[in-house]
Amino acid sequence: MTALATHASNARVLSGMRPTGQLHLGNYHGALKNWIDLQYQYECYFFVADWHALTTGYDDPSAIEENTYQMVIDWLGAGLNPSACTMFIQSRVPEHAELHLLLSMITPLGWLERVPSYKDQQEQLKEKDLATYGFLGYPLLQSADILLYRPGYVPVGEDQVAHVEITREIARRFNHLYGRETDFADKAEKAVKRLGGKSAELYKELRKAYQESGDADALTRAAALLEGNARLTVADRERLQGYLEGTGRMILPEPDVLLTATPKVPGLDGRKMSKSYHNTIGLREEPDQVVKKLKAMQTDPARARRTDPGDPAKCPVFDLHRVYSSSETREWASAGCQSAGIGCLECKKPLIDAVVVEIESIRARAREYEENRDAVRSILSEGADKARETARDTMADVRAAMGLEYR
Numbered sequence: 001m002t003a004l005a006t007h008a009s010n011a012r013v014l015s016g017m018r019p020t021g022q023l024h025l026g027n028y029h030g031a032l033k034n035w036i037d038l039q040y041q042y043e044c045y046f047f048v049a050d051w052h053a054l055t056t057g058y059d060d061p062s063a064i065e066e067n068t069y070q071m072v073i074d075w076l077g078a079g080l081n082p083s084a085c086t087m088f089i090q091s092r093v094p095e096h097a098e099l100h101l102l103l104s105m106i107t108p109l110g111w112l113e114r115v116p117s118y119k120d121q122q123e124q125l126k127e128k129d130l131a132t133y134g135f136l137g138y139p140l141l142q143s144a145d146i147l148l149y150r151p152g153y154v155p156v157g158e159d160q161v162a163h164v165e166i167t168r169e170i171a172r173r174f175n176h177l178y179g180r181e182t183d184f185a186d187k188a189e190k191a192v193k194r195l196g197g198k199s200a201e202l203y204k205e206l207r208k209a210y211q212e213s214g215d216a217d218a219l220t221r222a223a224a225l226l227e228g229n230a231r232l233t234v235a236d237r238e239r240l241q242g243y244l245e246g247t248g249r250m251i252l253p254e255p256d257v258l259l260t261a262t263p264k265v266p267g268l269d270g271r272k273m274s275k276s277y278h279n280t281i282g283l284r285e286e287p288d289q290v291v292k293k294l295k296a297m298q299t300d301p302a303r304a305r306r307t308d309p310g311d312p313a314k315c316p317v318f319d320l321h322r323v324y325s326s327s328e329t330r331e332w333a334s335a336g337c338q339s340a341g342i343g344c345l346e347c348k349k350p351l352i353d354a355v356v357v358e359i360e361s362i363r364a365r366a367r368e369y370e371e372n373r374d375a376v377r378s379i380l381s382e383g384a385d386k387a388r389e390t391a392r393d394t395m396a397d398v399r400a401a402m403g404l405e406y407r
Ligand code: TRP
Pocket: 014, 015, 016, 017, 018, 049, 052, 141, 142, 145, 146, 154, 155, 156, 160, 163
């Protein structure tokens, strides 16, 4: 089954980040930069997963608020644009909690216990007691975060793919349990008529092509047809999407992962850049400090003296060249390293310049927000209002499907 046909809105994208405080170059190149591109191509919702921070950090919530503001200032500094995307704080949209609760009714415990991060994290964070209800529910809360907006795509890194996968399974189960109306076929046929003359004919043809010969292209085209029809009600669109595949209403469409191509961003010690390794360069760090850090950055250990040739493949600095440098600069560095024609400091020079320029522009844009917390608050509060409009639509359908409509 192609996922395309089941999307409520292919044009919608959703993603979240836990509030870890000030971001570093690894976060920027691994996720944020991608969000910044996406905001101009899709209808984007980006949020701070503050409840998720509590699942592992419930014992000390003192930093959540400041971490949230600092992270959002980094988002804005890096170029997330409040007029191009919707930014908000998860806990300011209580519908996330309601959907989490309702989905918990249909989620088998075994599904949650089998998510790889459940056992991995418990082992990695041994000093914490993660045998909590909230921690087991982490992926389900994430599913609720996602399904609440019925996005087509969820841009995440490799480490989050399993969470999007369980989200798809939960959506499928939900639609299976609640998408079956007694008079589904009847209502679907009426919805086809409401599509209007040509569109109705085309829909019927495409549906037939898909159902009789499994023509995936027909499915995609039919989905696009529904997408583009402004006359349809949400309920009818769900019916017609479901009717394509003959199942039932797609109340919660299954989203696809938009896998972020993550360049390897090495930290100063050569390991992956990560806050817990204390090897980061912050997005808003003082340029002097950045220069100092990069000058001291680990190189190929075999190059003890300036006259020793080095191997770029064994040098974390060269990995940074892959992120920042043109192919000419990379070739210059690689050749100079292997022939001992250049020293490590020389090799780092263009990189230092590139990182400093990048950070300077982020710092400049962030400054107005650093000095004006109210501006940040109002962006987040407008974001929450907008997010809630979409969230309310979904919840109306979900409540009705689960017998809680109370008309
Ligand atoms: N679990 C994600 C992370 O640790 C953050 C997150 C929470 C998220 N909810 C989400 C990401 C929904 C994408 C979609 O990075």
